[in-house]
Amino acid sequence: xxxxxxxxxxxxxxxxxxxxxxxxxxxxxxxxxxxxxxxxxxxxxxxxxxxxxxxxxxxxxxxxxxxxxxxxxxxxxxxxxxxxxxxxxxxxxxxxxxxxxxxxxxxxxxxxxxxxxxxxxxxxxxxxxxxxxxxxxxxxxxxxxxxxxxxxxxxxxxxxxxxxxxxxxxxxxxxxxxxxxxxxxxxxxxxxxxxxxxxxxxxxx
Numbered sequence: 001x002x003x004x005x006x007x008x009x010x011x012x013x014x015x016x017x018x019x020x021x022x023x024x025x026x027x028x029x030x031x032x033x034x035x036x037x038x039x040x041x042x043x044x045x046x047x048x049x050x051x052x053x054x055x056x057x058x059x060x061x062x063x064x065x066x067x068x069x070x071x072x073x074x075x076x077x078x079x080x081x082x083x084x085x086x087x088x089x090x091x092x093x094x095x096x097x098x099x100x101x102x103x104x105x106x107x108x109x110x111x112x113x114x115x116x117x118x119x120x121x122x123x124x125x126x127x128x129x130x131x132x133x134x135x136x137x138x139x140x141x142x143x144x145x146x147x148x149x150x151x152x153x154x155x156x157x158x159x160x161x162x163x164x165x166x167x168x169x170x171x172x173x174x175x176x177x178x179x180x181x182x183x184x185x186x187x188x189x190x191x192x193x194x195x196x197x198x199x200x201x202x203x204x205x
Contacts, residue, residue, distance in 0.1 A: 021116075063077055
């Protein structure tokens, strides 16, 4: 019964681990999908910001040439330069956001892989313990069947003496004691028949 209780407990633990595995995988997949969508959104934003930066950069380069030629005013040059710096800063920020989001995806993936490895090891360990307990239980069942068979043979077996007589003493009277082959179980006294011989002698006198 103790082994069967252990097997039941192992099965319950295994079911719990499998349920935990399914829940955690669903959560990891959900996090990964959300992070992936966020990355796509940032990449779309980056594409738009890059086009905007290229337009502002070209405009700034033209103004810069004119400014160096003393054609463009200081005010207009500074205004265009500030727009260029802001656009470049925004583009760099989005590039950083993309790298951060990519690392986040990588972290989620590694966490999931590590979790799967750990929980699979736990499940394999439980399965190994269960197989050991089942093997032990089966060996006990076989031993019990063998014992019951032997007990049944002892209960139904009888020993018949080759001669008539009386049992003087029982040497093995414990039913729970195994008796080895050839081992004496009782002292037996056979009946002895005495025969008398009458001898007649002739009287020669």
